[in-house]
Amino acid sequence: MSSRRKRGAAGANDGGALAFKKKLKSDDEILAKVAKLSEAEKKKPKESVTLQDLNLPNVSKEVVDLGAPQVISEIEKTMLSVAASILNGHGFGYTIPTRTSANQLYVPQLDRIVLKDKSSFRQYGNMSTVRKTAITTRILQLIHQLCNKGIHVTKRDLFYTDVKLFQEQGQSDTILDDVSCMLGCTRSSLNVVGSEKGVVVGRLIFVEDGDVIDCTKMGVGGKAIPPNIDKVTGFQSDAKFILLVEKDAAFMRLAEDRFYNRFPCVIITAKGQPDVATRLFLKKMKSELKIPVLGLVDSDPYGLKILSVYMSGSKNMSYDSSNLTTPDIKWLGVRPSDLDRFKIPEQCRLPMTDADMKTGKEMLEEDFIKKDPRWHAELELMVKKKEKAEIQALSSFGFQYLTEVYLPMKLQEGDWI
Amino acid sequence: MSSRRKRGAAGANDGGALAFKKKLKSDDEILAKVAKLSEAEKKKPKESVTLQDLNLPNVSKEVVDLGAPQVISEIEKTMLSVAASILNGHGFGYTIPTRTSANQLYVPQLDRIVLKDKSSFRQYGNMSTVRKTAITTRILQLIHQLCNKGIHVTKRDLFYTDVKLFQEQGQSDTILDDVSCMLGCTRSSLNVVGSEKGVVVGRLIFVEDGDVIDCTKMGVGGKAIPPNIDKVTGFQSDAKFILLVEKDAAFMRLAEDRFYNRFPCVIITAKGQPDVATRLFLKKMKSELKIPVLGLVDSDPYGLKILSVYMSGSKNMSYDSSNLTTPDIKWLGVRPSDLDRFKIPEQCRLPMTDADMKTGKEMLEEDFIKKDPRWHAELELMVKKKEKAEIQALSSFGFQYLTEVYLPMKLQEGDWI
Structure with missing residues (x-):
């Protein structure tokens, strides 16, 4: 909190955006926080709590x-x-x-x-x-x-x-x-x-129906995630984290800048509402590689909804939930508190519609939000300010602000919740 | 026409579907008709008519x-x-x-x-x-x-x-x-x-931003077509044709059955309405490889509309049309006349809605339909019978009827227009 105030003050004159750039450390130092998270992930017991352990009536x-x-x-x-x-x-x-x-x-x-x-x-x-x-x-x-x-x-x-x-x-x-x-x-x-929508790129090698797929050699378009997950095996990776992206515009920026070569990671997107194939792929990749998943979504109720589908599943597929859900996704950004912290210009913020407000208020009552007070506080801030913003709003500081400043800063500070 | 009647008669008792299977020749013989089309394609003068040649006022x-x-x-x-x-x-x-x-x-x-x-x-x-x-x-x-x-x-x-x-x-x-x-x-x-939607699989190798992409080794999910076509170079292929597919369900069937290994081809889809990236990719691939493009779309006005966007472009991008359009796509199927010929069961055909009928009638007047009497006749038949059918209607004869009977039969008979 104190560091946030300091940053805000430092950036008061130059719009904040450039102030962050100056504070970036070397890439190795930036990676230190993520490395800790990865290590914690790898040390987790193989199977944490199962349904049997709980012995629910x-x-x-x-x-x-x-x-x-x-x-x-x-x-x-x-x-x-x-x-x-x-x-x-x-x-x-x-x-x-x-x-x-x-x-x-x-x-x-x-x-x-x-x-x-x-x-x-x-x-x-x-x-x-x-x-x-x-x-x-x-x-x-x-x-x-x-x-x-x-x-x-x-x-x-x-x-x-x-x-x-x-x-x-x-x-x-x-x-x-x-x-x-x-x-x-x-x-x-x-x-x-279902039909396939997702794409993946970055530090990941896997076998798909006998073919070895090296996702560092998939150009800028990435590899289409196959609809049939049972044909996917043999995950290998030196990535420190998985970056789960809501939209393909941000995916494209990350892929073109080969963000994964600077910070070893796997980048995945379902281009909006997650389909079953992408959810299965994420779940399988995370449980085999044992690395953390960081979520990058729009700062609006819909972005949170998307995280919730990845994390808790959708109600009509509830019986299938353990195979489809990746519970412990960290919310990296764009979080409501980022808007002021990164000084997103007023004109790049959008007023929330009545439907947004209704969804936002309903979500405040949902279990997956309530269980983490930090998530709840972020959503409360969004509903209070009645403002939303897309990932692309970061482009107001330059096309590559996302990959060159925003994400490195987030990683450096371990700023996920 | 006479062969069509004969087939109808032959299949009268067993639903027609199996009759076709018996008539399939060896794969080499099936490929003969396509090979001729490919040769004709390769012999075409390098640049046919250009805008300059026409000297239009x-x-x-x-x-x-x-x-x-x-x-x-x-x-x-x-x-x-x-x-x-x-x-x-x-x-x-x-x-x-x-x-x-x-x-x-x-x-x-x-x-x-x-x-x-x-x-x-x-x-x-x-x-x-x-x-x-x-x-x-x-x-x-x-x-x-x-x-x-x-x-x-x-x-x-x-x-x-x-x-x-x-x-x-x-x-x-x-x-x-x-x-x-x-x-x-x-x-x-x-x-x-624009955002990327398309995927490609099959007998194609290309270079994307320095990475060599071999589309025969892209599993069942295929390679995502990149949004930035200028990073795509060095097309190589031994394919005899490009199969342009409207929907991802049909794409999945073809990819999983590795249809391209039986009949050397490249399979591409934009999953519905074609996006700019897929159109650019198709155009570039066709002009470098000089092989024919066969279109597989639903038998409805929307399917034809999709072909027309690939072929003639959309009106609001007209200034960009020469770079986006692939004029000579052959309409392989599913054509309105296929419904009776392949004896698609009544319950798999859908009645055309009022909006379908309106679009269908309007398209009868459009240049790209009028220029080929065979296309015009097919669309007239659709509008007259007020029936449409999806590619998936072929599943009524078995999940693999598309790849094992329908498409081989179409190729064998050179049944494209």
């Missing part, structure tokens, strides 16, 4: 990543139990875990949402569930086929294989999630993937 | 790609002529080419839109143009700086460098286009780029 299990042979075996087991149910006189049906919010639980120790153990019996011999039962059976058959062939398709492809039965994509999508919960595996284990 | 010049030193020199020349104008008593101002549709011309021989030679004098000493003149000067200064530093930024970055002057991004964007026309160079020569 009414919470049974989480879905896990399964390989294709295991998924096939789970489907076959399911069909055998259906046959048994028929022979026992209970009829043709499936026991499906309930995915409504009443059956969801936020677990603070894990910092994610999990499903409780309520379920329902979906039976064929009932007018209200006969269609859903038929669709469930068809989806199980299609997944069995996909896993047998070892190929991946999108939800849309799946829908088109039997439009007559599914009628609309919403129906096959919903039941796909049911099937994933029922089999106890992640949606990506079912070989049904 | 009221059409002076097109913008061209310029290197950074040339852009710098053009800016300096412009400022010298401004100084001369002041000394001559004509005041401070710029001569700006008019970009309105009244000053645009579709040139059938080139199959693209070009600007005619109307221009206006934008002067500082006039209440209605003083702001625009100031913004133009500031943009020229910023571009000069970008070209000097050799870095690339987005339009949004540019806007944020002087929000006080630009007020809103629309204003700096518009004048950026004016500056591009005035200097006679493409927007990408100004080092202002």
